[in-house]
Amino acid sequence: MNFPEISNLKTTLQQRRQKLAQQFPDKALLWSGCAPSRNFPANTFPFRASSHFLYFAGLSLENAVIELDNGKLTLFMDNPSAEMILWAGEQPTRQEIAATIGADAAYPLSELENYHAPAATIALPHPAIYQQQCQCLQREIPQPWQAQGKDLALIHAIINLRLCHDNSAIAQIRQAAEVSMQAHKAGMEATQPGKTEAEIRAAMEQVIMAHDQSCAYGSVVTVHGEVLHNHDYSHTLQENDLVLADVGAESPGGFASDITRTWPVNGEFSPTQREIYDLVLSAHDACIEAVAPGAEFQDIHWKAATILTEGLVDLGILQGNVSNLVAQDAHAIFFPHGVGHLLGLDVHDMEDLGDLAGYAPGRTRSNRFGLGNLRLDRALQTGMAVTIEPGFYQVPALLERAKTQEPYQDMINWNQLAQFSDVRGIRIEDDVMVTSDGAETLTTSVPCQREQIEQLCQSG
Amino acid sequence: MNFPEISNLKTTLQQRRQKLAQQFPDKALLWSGCAPSRNFPANTFPFRASSHFLYFAGLSLENAVIELDNGKLTLFMDNPSAEMILWAGEQPTRQEIAATIGADAAYPLSELENYHAPAATIALPHPAIYQQQCQCLQREIPQPWQAQGKDLALIHAIINLRLCHDNSAIAQIRQAAEVSMQAHKAGMEATQPGKTEAEIRAAMEQVIMAHDQSCAYGSVVTVHGEVLHNHDYSHTLQENDLVLADVGAESPGGFASDITRTWPVNGEFSPTQREIYDLVLSAHDACIEAVAPGAEFQDIHWKAATILTEGLVDLGILQGNVSNLVAQDAHAIFFPHGVGHLLGLDVHDMEDLGDLAGYAPGRTRSNRFGLGNLRLDRALQTGMAVTIEPGFYQVPALLERAKTQEPYQDMINWNQLAQFSDVRGIRIEDDVMVTSDGAETLTTSVPCQREQIEQLCQSG
Numbered sequence: 001m002n003f004p005e006i007s008n009l010k011t012t013l014q015q016r017r018q019k020l021a022q023q024f025p026d027k028a029l030l031w032s033g034c035a036p037s038r039n040f041p042a043n044t045f046p047f048r049a050s051s052h053f054l055y056f057a058g059l060s061l062e063n064a065v066i067e068l069d070n071g072k073l074t075l076f077m078d079n080p081s082a083e084m085i086l087w088a089g090e091q092p093t094r095q096e097i098a099a100t101i102g103a104d105a106a107y108p109l110s111e112l113e114n115y116h117a118p119a120a121t122i123a124l125p126h127p128a129i130y131q132q133q134c135q136c137l138q139r140e141i142p143q144p145w146q147a148q149g150k151d152l153a154l155i156h157a158i159i160n161l162r163l164c165h166d167n168s169a170i171a172q173i174r175q176a177a178e179v180s181m182q183a184h185k186a187g188m189e190a191t192q193p194g195k196t197e198a199e200i201r202a203a204m205e206q207v208i209m210a211h212d213q214s215c216a217y218g219s220v221v222t223v224h225g226e227v228l229h230n231h232d233y234s235h236t237l238q239e240n241d242l243v244l245a246d247v248g249a250e251s252p253g254g255f256a257s258d259i260t261r262t263w264p265v266n267g268e269f270s271p272t273q274r275e276i277y278d279l280v281l282s283a284h285d286a287c288i289e290a291v292a293p294g295a296e297f298q299d300i301h302w303k304a305a306t307i308l309t310e311g312l313v314d315l316g317i318l319q320g321n322v323s324n325l326v327a328q329d330a331h332a333i334f335f336p337h338g339v340g341h342l343l344g345l346d347v348h349d350m351e352d353l354g355d356l357a358g359y360a361p362g363r364t365r366s367n368r369f370g371l372g373n374l375r376l377d378r379a380l381q382t383g384m385a386v387t388i389e390p391g392f393y394q395v396p397a398l399l400e401r402a403k404t405q406e407p408y409q410d411m412i413n414w415n416q417l418a419q420f421s422d423v424r425g426i427r428i429e430d431d432v433m434v435t436s437d438g439a440e441t442l443t444t445s446v447p448c449q450r451e452q453i454e455q456l457c458q459s460g
Numbered sequence: 461m462n463f464p465e466i467s468n469l470k471t472t473l474q475q476r477r478q479k480l481a482q483q484f485p486d487k488a489l490l491w492s493g494c495a496p497s498r499n500f501p502a503n504t505f506p507f508r509a510s511s512h513f514l515y516f517a518g519l520s521l522e523n524a525v526i527e528l529d530n531g532k533l534t535l536f537m538d539n540p541s542a543e544m545i546l547w548a549g550e551q552p553t554r555q556e557i558a559a560t561i562g563a564d565a566a567y568p569l570s571e572l573e574n575y576h577a578p579a580a581t582i583a584l585p586h587p588a589i590y591q592q593q594c595q596c597l598q599r600e601i602p603q604p605w606q607a608q609g610k611d612l613a614l615i616h617a618i619i620n621l622r623l624c625h626d627n628s629a630i631a632q633i634r635q636a637a638e639v640s641m642q643a644h645k646a647g648m649e650a651t652q653p654g655k656t657e658a659e660i661r662a663a664m665e666q667v668i669m670a671h672d673q674s675c676a677y678g679s680v681v682t683v684h685g686e687v688l689h690n691h692d693y694s695h696t697l698q699e700n701d702l703v704l705a706d707v708g709a710e711s712p713g714g715f716a717s718d719i720t721r722t723w724p725v726n727g728e729f730s731p732t733q734r735e736i737y738d739l740v741l742s743a744h745d746a747c748i749e750a751v752a753p754g755a756e757f758q759d760i761h762w763k764a765a766t767i768l769t770e771g772l773v774d775l776g777i778l779q780g781n782v783s784n785l786v787a788q789d790a791h792a793i794f795f796p797h798g799v800g801h802l803l804g805l806d807v808h809d810m811e812d813l814g815d816l817a818g819y820a821p822g823r824t825r826s827n828r829f830g831l832g833n834l835r836l837d838r839a840l841q842t843g844m845a846v847t848i849e850p851g852f853y854q855v856p857a858l859l860e861r862a863k864t865q866e867p868y869q870d871m872i873n874w875n876q877l878a879q880f881s882d883v884r885g886i887r888i889e890d891d892v893m894v895t896s897d898g899a900e901t902l903t904t905s906v907p908c909q910r911e912q913i914e915q916l917c918q919s920g
Contacts, residue, residue, distance in 0.1 A: 127587030227549030
């Protein structure tokens with residue numbers, strides 16, 4: 001087993017620990033977790049450490065625990081067994097790992113049995129690990145979104161750190177974005193009528209695998225873009241379909257990228273597809289333009305909603321006054337999700353904490369149609385990474401409901417909408433870093449301009 | 461979400477239920493399980509139903525339970541929520557699924573709260589599901605390998621069914637094998653000095669993904685074949701390396717294939733690689749030849765051990781009398797695993813039951829070096845599918861131990877062995893059906909003859 005080479009890992013980790021100590025000087029214990037099995041114990045999914053652990057330990061170590069104590073790092077993990085060396089090869093020892101990550105001390109896991117310090121922690125979803133946590137700390141550990149006292153203080157301190165990425169994290173997100181962009185280009189080039197969604201997905205994920213990276217989430221590669229998290233790849237691409245691909249790699253150190261592009265199967269957008277595509281793109285561009293330190297992410301969401309509504313009114317699909325339509329959430333019929341989310345070690349960064357990271361203290365999720373799916377409601381800060389991903393979808397269930405429901409039924413010109421039946425779903429999603437003077441889009445080398453996309457599709 | 465089309469599914473499932481009823485007419489409840497999450501709930505691994513559930517329900521339904529009662533099938537699952545339809549698309553309803561699988565009745569999951577029948581069951585590894593099982597049946601459910609009473613009776617009845625595959629299962633294993641063979645050919649063709657293991661893996665898994673199949677287990681694609689379950693893909697292929705690839709697809713209905721091939725990076729085996737390759741191949745061929753109804757699988761394991769030992773004596777690597785060497789497990793230094801295992805809905809079929817399926821009643825695992833890793837010790841029966849996978853490995857940890865350990869240190873001619881340093885690991889693995897008149901190898905269209913492999917490697 002080889003760990004990825006991450007430059008300045010020890011220094012980076014030391015700085016993270018010191019920053020944590022400034023906000024939370026007390027003891028914290030973080031568990032890495034273990035690989036979930038697939039029907040029988042020897043057949044596991046690939047292991048990926050809990051992101052909080054990974055942020056401070058740097059390496060995805062299975063069955064390990066770290067203590068953070070006022071800037072000091074103690075590693076608890078067992079040395080590889082002879083059995084493990086036979087099946088999984090030579091492994092670095094606990095001492096070697098401790099040296100790599102700059103741990104101040106390192107002990108076998110059994111030492112945790114004598115660990116009686118009143119440390120804070122964050123509950124992991126894997127129930128076996130959760131049991132270990134409760135046993136070790138001799139108390140019932142609340143789910144992260146219900147945490148109180150020192151656990152909540154630890155969570156808030158970690159959120160403050162992980163919200164704004166350091167240079168090492170930014171380099172990792174760039175690394176993932178670079179490979180994801182290549183995957184999207186490969187997808188466009190591989191697309192042809194008669195191929196299947198599965199073949200396009202394979203062409204894209206092959207690029208990620210060939211770079212020895214993994215997918216940060218289950219890929220969406222579909223001609224049914226109206227299904228937001230579609231993990232079905234069974235359809236054959238038809239001449240007039242659009243392919244919507246939401247595919248992102250995870251860097252060797254565990255950071256995510258998240259890119260969506262939508263392109264025409266036959267290499268050319270139809271006039272109706274062109275209209276909607278350009279509308280979504282204009283919302284996308286305006287929202288990225290609005291990303292800057294201090295900007296409220298919810299305002300950016302409403303900007304997308306407003307631009308999409310204006311455009312749909314111009315196209316005769318929505319009818320009425322734009323402000324009224326937006327106020328009544330008419331846009332959400334076609335754009336039912338949020339305009340973006342945090343990006344970091346998780347593709348929806350820190351979503352294991354419920355909305356504690358995504359929503360600023362004192363704010364809670366709305367239950368308004370559309371807005372209820374917004375995962376981020378904070379003022380942006382330099383160093384944050386977010387996605388910007390407006391979209392347009394014709395979701396049968398939402399349209400059917402709107403057809404018979406006030407106030408929506410009269411807001412839509414149903415005959416006009418019928419002209420756009422070849423636009424089932426379009427999303428354009430990029431990864432954007434908030435910088436001191438505005439924003440930097442990390443994912444620009446895969447085109448989102450129509451003409452460039454058509455060129456790539458036709459070059460395949 | 462679309463379910464795979466499986467011909468005669470309803471009839472197949474009905475026959476399986478009736479066969480179960482003959483051996484176990486009482487009530488049984490089987491849970492499908494749920495997808496494990498990757499750090500936060502919305503980011504899950506792909507769902508795959510528990511194999512026992514899948515065998516009788518035919519479809520990989522998440523969060524579902526079936527009752528089998530004297531040939532009758534009752535399905536418990538919830539209809540898709542509006543939220544689920546938005547994110548995951550239109551889903552078949554409970555009634556539609558019930559019709560597809562021929563269920564006699566279908567209820568929402570809440571009905572399980574009133575389920576007070578003393579049904580037998582099999583514990584699932586996912587702890588949340590395990591809790592549901594205990595709650596529903598109002599008792600502590602033992603782990604499968606510790607089952608007693610009706611649970612054990614159910615397990616034995618299911619083992620008897622699943623051990624010998626019906627036509628539907630055989631067709632599915634063939635389907636998986638077909639795609640796996642294409643993947644191996646693609647791997648050979650993609651291999652070149654200077655490429656990485658990750659690139660070869662990507663070329664192979666792309667084939668599986670493009671067929672809308674998944675991997676039945678984590679792929680091994682490595683120049684360090686001596687690491688038996690190596691999941692590291694970071695090495696660059698060197699001119700004189702061998703690539704060992706253990707990659708198998710899972711059919712749409714969930715059946716596994718499991719193929720290993722070993723090929724030369726530069727397209728030509730060296731003289732030493734050729735000697736060892738042909739030796740492993742001769743063991744492989746002889747073992748497949750020995751597969752037949754009534755044959756004891758352990759005898760086939762010893763056949764591999766004996767042939768390998770004879771060959772290593774001929775090559776001057778082992779020294780001494782072949783029978784004595786085998787009796788003292790000298791072969792296990794170079795061949796530390798079993799010659800094969802059951803294949804079916806799991807790649808190590810029914811290994812969730814410990815050794816209950818792999819070992820005939822009354823037999824238990826040996827703790828002898830080598831033999832302790834044999835996963836199957838039964839008389840073969842028509843309809844069983846097994847792997848045959850002899851190998852030769854130079855595992856540093858085993859060789860170092862042998863160097864200083866009686867009786868091994870004198871059995872090896874260490875100078876002669878040093879000549880074979882370019883053979884780190886070779887395994888040749890095929891999937892074999894036991895038929896009424898002997899055996900059929902399902903995986904013959906990916907070559908294992910040296911000349912044919914060299915030809916494929918050179919055609920890339």
